[in-house]
Amino acid sequence: MTAALELFAERGYDGTSVSQIAARAGVTEMTFFRHFPGKASVLVDDPYDPVIGVAIRRQPPGPDPISRAARGIRSAWQQLPQPSVEQVRTRLRIVAKTPTLRASIAGGTAATEAVITDALTSGGTSRREALIAAGAVMGALNTALLEWSLTDGDDLGKAIETALDLLEDRRG
Template identity: 35%
Template sequence: MSSPHPEGLRARKKARTRRTIQEQALRLFAERGYDETTVEQIAEASEISPSTFFRYFPTKEDVVVQDDYDSLLMAVLASQPVDLAPIPALRATVHDAFTRIPPDEEAQILARTRLQLRHAPLRAKAVDNLISTIAMLAEGIAGRMGRDTTDPLSRTAAGAVVGAMLPAVFSWAESDGARRLAETVDEALSLLEKGLRP
């Protein structure tokens, strides 16, 4: 049997290191507090150097805000039927992608979201992340429709979906993840798809 492609092995190793850093960071934040935990402590717990930490995450805030779901979202969006309108296509994409998140990763998302709600610097960083997500989804929608990436319809659809998701995710975090994230978000996007009619 032939060995896996070396680039695949490198990518998996990088993903494991990235996940370890986030896991150790969240553990330390829970034990010591976000403000009291340093990058050096996270690096030590992850068995890496501080310089390696910064190769994966530019700042301590990024270890909370960043995730690895962009490529999944874009792949799922590309697989949606071409005749689906933008909002239904994005709703189906988000539901499919979020359903694939295993319970242990969903617990991490819950911890990261709760940190973002409690710390102003994290909220500011999260806004930057949301802007990037809207641009990414708008590009995917524009591509599906053969439109320019600056197309107002694509940007508005992406912004509306992300905007509808935010209060749903916040409510989910405030309820300690009482329901699955996919169900909570899909309920909000269902309302959006129906024109916000009950």
Template identity: 35%
Template sequence: MQGMASAQTSPTEQPEPRLGLRERKKIQTRRAIRGAAYRLFAEQGYDATPVDRIAEAADVSPSTVFRYFPTKEDIVLTDEYDPLMEAAIRARPAGEPPLESIRRGVLDGLRHLVDADLTELRQRTRLVHEVPALRGRSAEGMAQTGRMLCGVLAERTGRSPDDLELRVAVAAVLGAMQEAMMHWVEQGQTEDPLALIDRALGVLVRGLTR
């Protein structure tokens, strides 16, 4: 998601989606660029780190960086989460309530990112919380994720992707996830982020209780 299994609740394990060689190489290059960027952001600060310095640290050309990430903000906000989340939701049982399918799919997909690099996830969410330019651009990425979720849910429910109720449900899911991640940052990132997202989405599934 542009713009993430709980110790308390363990979603059903789903097989990791298989990607082609070309896509895996693209992901490796993106990760190399992001890794170099995060190291430099930690050392120098986000605003003081130019793209050409990131390219040098990642051992690629500036044009390669811009081919994968059109802006510096995109280095932070672009990830491989949406395809994983989409595949995980599609793998959920057909008769499962839509919001429960999203909840489980979100957690199954995000688990791969947490397992791959929790340190990077911490850096990313801190940057989004602290850098105004990133907070502004993150809304664009959330909109892309929202369109993906609307498409998947439309297939599962027989509704149109533009159905108002479906769009409201997806917006609530994205808002809950965003609030969970910002809460994680504000509380010092000591809690399990997946447990926080699970709690936040649980509110949507069961409603607000006393």
């Protein structure tokens, strides 16, 4: 993983091949694929889904599933151990600057969307509305995180807050 991040920083994501990563790690291409399911997986690792699920369920149901999801994620974020901001930033920066990767995180968020959808439906929201709300929330969050990664010295928490406020606290 260290080798990969170094090379991505040096030559960019598309500019570095898996065999180069393996070589710098003193290892074969094969053993790379035994540790990571794919080249993109070096940059993603998102174990937050369960926490998000219960946090959303704890929010009072209401007519607006988007707001409920947003409140749940805010609460989850606050109780989560804050990750190393600079590490998150370097990773996300690579994603933000690589179109193919931007696309592929959508695959990573699919699981989170499913968790949000389930949490919302358990509160009485129709499945269709829950799906849409989950899509909207994840769309907003992903965009906010990528944009944040490209700026300097800004607070990660504040970026998330901006996104959640915009989703939740409309016409205000």
